[in-house]
Amino acid sequence: MIAMPFQTTDMPQATKLMPPVSFDTLLGVNRAAFESWMVMNRALASAAGRMVHEYGAFVARRLADDVDCQKQLVACRTPSDVVDLTGRSAQAAVRDYMDEATRLSVIAAEMVQAIARPVGMAAAVVTDPEPEAPAPAA
Numbered sequence: 681m682i683a684m685p686f687q688t689t690d691m692p693q694a695t696k697l698m699p700p701v702s703f704d705t706l707l708g709v710n711r712a713a714f715e716s717w718m719v720m721n722r723a724l725a726s727a728a729g730r731m732v733h734e735y736g737a738f739v740a741r742r743l744a745d746d747v748d749c750q751k752q753l754v755a756c757r758t759p760s761d762v763v764d765l766t767g768r769s770a771q772a773a774v775r776d777y778m779d780e781a782t783r784l785s786v787i788a789a790e791m792v793q794a795i796a797r798p799v800g801m802a803a804a805v806v807t808d809p810e811p812e813a814p815a816p817a818a
Contacts, residue, residue, distance in 0.1 A: 720795045727791030731784055738780045745772065 707714060749769045756762045 723791055723794035727787055727794070730787050734783055734787065735780070738776070738783075742773070742776060745769075745776070 749765065752765055753762065756765060
């Protein structure tokens with residue numbers, strides 16, 4: 681055990697390694713860090729909730745589309761109908777999954793922006809480059 685100058689024999693064992701500092705002092709010294717942490721946690725929890733809601737709605741839509749496709753598949757009369765239906769269904773599914781990935785990426789990007797603000801980070805935002813002003817004539 682490392683000897684600490686503030687240890688006394690009457691201190692409980694659990695507190696001998698900690699300096700006698702109140703919670704208010706710790707909070708005061710680290711207030712900015714605590715506040716940033718709380719904002720980041722709120723942004724993370726909000727984004728996680730939005731992602732779960734969005735993904736759940738996506739799964740429900742995809743299941744409904746898949747059930748509809750199965751019903752249409754049973755109604756097909758020729759192999760050509762089956763090939764046509766499966767092709768259209770596959771294209772729709774790929775499009776749906778790509779759209780969902782975009783929606784989830786937007787939520788994640790918004791979360792990063794919300795987290796970056798309180799900790800003073802300059803989050804990168806993709807924008808069109810501004811045209812450069814012509815150099816003044818000499």
